[in-house]
Amino acid sequence: MTRASLQRPTAPDPVAGRLSTLDRFLPVWIGLAMLAGLLLGRLVPGLGDALSRVEVDGVSLPIALGLLVMMYPVLAKVRYDRLDSVTGDRRLLVGSLLLDWVVGPALMFALAWILLPDLPAYRTGLIVVGLARCIAMVIIWNDLACGDREAAAVLVALNSLFQVVAFAGLGWFYLSVLPGWLGLEQTGIDASTWDIARSVLVFLGIPLVAGFLSRRLGERRRGRDWYEKRFIPKVGPWALYGLLFTIVVLFALQGDAITSRPLDVARIAVPLLVYFALMWGGGFAFGAGIGLGYERTTTLAFTAAGNNFELAIAVAIATFGAASGQALAGVVGPLIEVPALVALVYVSLALRRRFTHSEGPIHP
Template sequence: MVIIWNDLACGDREAAAVLVALNSMFQVVMFAVLGWFYLSVLPGWLGLDQASISTSPWQIAKSVLIFLGIPLLAGYLSRRLGEKVKGRQWYESTFLPKIGPWALYGLLFTIVILFALQGDQIISRPLDVARIALPLLAYFALMWGGGYLLGAALGLGYQRTTTLAFTAAGNNFELAIAVAIATYGAASGQALAGVVGPLIEVPVLVGLVYVSLALRGRFRTTDPTSVPAAGGS
């Protein structure tokens, strides 16, 4: 989804692909560790009630390896083998356009099923939905705004500043949904939080795409990462 938002905002697609790949590898290694830290360690430091985790960090790590590690490995092998057998031109112009949309189809199917399972809870527990939504709204505002300001301060230019902002704001709800279902079940409160994620992320990031495009004129026209419009003066 990060690459989709990046494309809509006319960001640097190659830079976005690199950052998304690095982020995915980081998650494979650190997702379970950070989950354990935020649920079991940090609340104690802050004087809050510590969550009682009924599952081990290894079970969470196993879910991450299945839902993120396997696709990463499959993508790597498909590129290496596809380019070796058919060549890069065939791989990028024929294979990728055919297989690319299936990722979005799978995500949409998962979200539809989850809404079917969690629809009653979303309607009957508005306060819980609000408690999930408010931190997400703050997260998107802080991460996107911080990424945008950092990119502008570093002089990255519009395209790479936009890429940095949307990469920072992306919360990978796809992985969160997969791990929540595999670890706690499709009818759990954790899965409910995963369902609320897209409800907030999609409209907020669509709005941020328009904000980003509106701010485009504030960057210098000599932006080295920008592609001049055809026929422009």
Template sequence: MTAAPAPGVAGRLSFLDRYLAVWILVAMAAGLGLGRLVPGLGDALAKVTVTGVSLPIALGLLAMMYPVLAKVRYDRLDTVTRDRRLLIPSLVLNWLIGPAVMSALAWLFLPDLPEYRTGLIIVGLARCIAMVIIWNDLACGDREAAAVLVALNSVFQVLAFGLLGWFYLDLLPRWLGLGDGQGLDVSVWHIALNVLVFLGIPLVAGFLTRRLGERARGRTWYETKLIPRIGPYALYGLLFTIVVLFALQGDAITSRPVDVARIALPLLVYFAVLWTGSMALGRAVGLDHPRATTLAFTAAGNNFELAIAVAIATFGATSGQALAGVVGPLIEVPVLIALVHVALAARRYFPRAATEPSPDGTDAARA
């Protein structure tokens, strides 16, 4: 999978890569249309679930993540784990700043809509472990760094999600005199299972594919022959996931446009502020462009699969909390694909490593 839309590189992109933003918008529209026009489609898609997530979505997520994780050079992970300039800001952004920013925006923009406000806060607590892999790869981020940060987010998600839910939804509102607060009935084991399925399975599969492939045919064959063959399936999985996700909730989204708009506004502010601030922080602490990009996308992305599952399990499938969770990817997908292009354009402001494509496209596009 190639991702470098600079003029000199665009000619070498595949048709799918070159017009990815268009395909994503088409997939969203197709999903919304199917959900609206086909009676009972949402119920049928939601009937069978994996850890509270529709089985078709689960399959799409696994198909989406596996090729990217098969690209990771696992023998280089130690260079990431030693980089405190990356790890410490990532943990702070994800588990201190991110939830606080989303909570503040939810109260600021939705003071009179407690269900939607709660749903947004849940989205902010669910740090991304899935689709961020795609955005990072498209933006030429550091794949090894993404693997490490996603793994860290997974561990912290299991340990901290329930605690942060209690703090932001129950304790903090009572402290500030904003009401009695709401509890969040979520099992640690449910979150752990979610992490195991949506990160563990593709991670193990990707690791074994590289290990066995390199052992059998060597790294050159693996990266020049095998990876180009399986790489496009990440985007196929992404588009399939988007179609199914929006088909599930097409009627809810299209029947309440004003509510969707009110939920969308704080989400837009959240993604813009957190991504831009994280990218600037990465530059300020001396990270190169690939790792600053990874820092930004892992900080701004959210695990909407977990957020939707928790909202439905706790408040019901037709609740305002669940609708807020569904609007999350409706806004996240086009915004973060736009930020992929911003990240690529920002390469000129970072020192360039010898192996990194130049902004004017004079170097080879990244595979």
């Protein structure tokens, strides 16, 4: 094992000693990246404006590049010839749809109203976050936790399709219709189907096509053995480099907003932490209960827990303004999600020993 290779962390055992420095201290690097971003945003005047000057689909160009770099290596590892084994798993697909599009939005709606009854702007922002299902960073968390890459690719693609079709309608339901039925305050969002589809095409479509072509052309010209033993170890580390870069830029853009309102951040963080714990725990328990095996149970749990904060932030800014409480709630999302899901990676790996067998492929 070389230091440059991307190795996924394992539960504490002698194997951990063979991990690269990057992987062994991953939580430290992520924490430092968050701190560096916050300090840069706070201490360097005009940095946020400079980073936001050029945008791709409403997202800062540096963040867009970081997301693409982050997602490509993991999608290049997917064995696309095995996707049929995932699409035929109805338990996995139905479970994912229920958790992501029924349980997730309803849980965030309930938590937002229960824990933020006096803060309507933050409450609305969190509900928007709950509607934006993850299509990006979940791939990284799943890979680090030794989940099923092929299953992650299929579930992310499925989420993307439902996001295009259902986001605006669910936003109308949870922000206008349901509060009206319950006698609560009503609001609304401005998010067209095309805007959402474009975001999916850019941030998922590009790295997905690139990953598919890399494997197809690489295996055709040099063979699978060369592709997985020579090519993948070279591009693999760029997934974590892209993740760390994205975190630095994201927090640099929002550093002032986060550090200037610490009490508000704390209020927003509470429902987010509860949400991540319940969604991940519920997904993991459900997957284990129906016998999916460790790899696919892990994939189901992280897909259920993750959210597309890029989309949520873009919608909040477009609808309520960059300085709004709704936008701040979206910005706080990754501040809480990143350390929470990194911690859940290690929880998942610790639970791995409880599985007596695993269904689906074991990745090299």
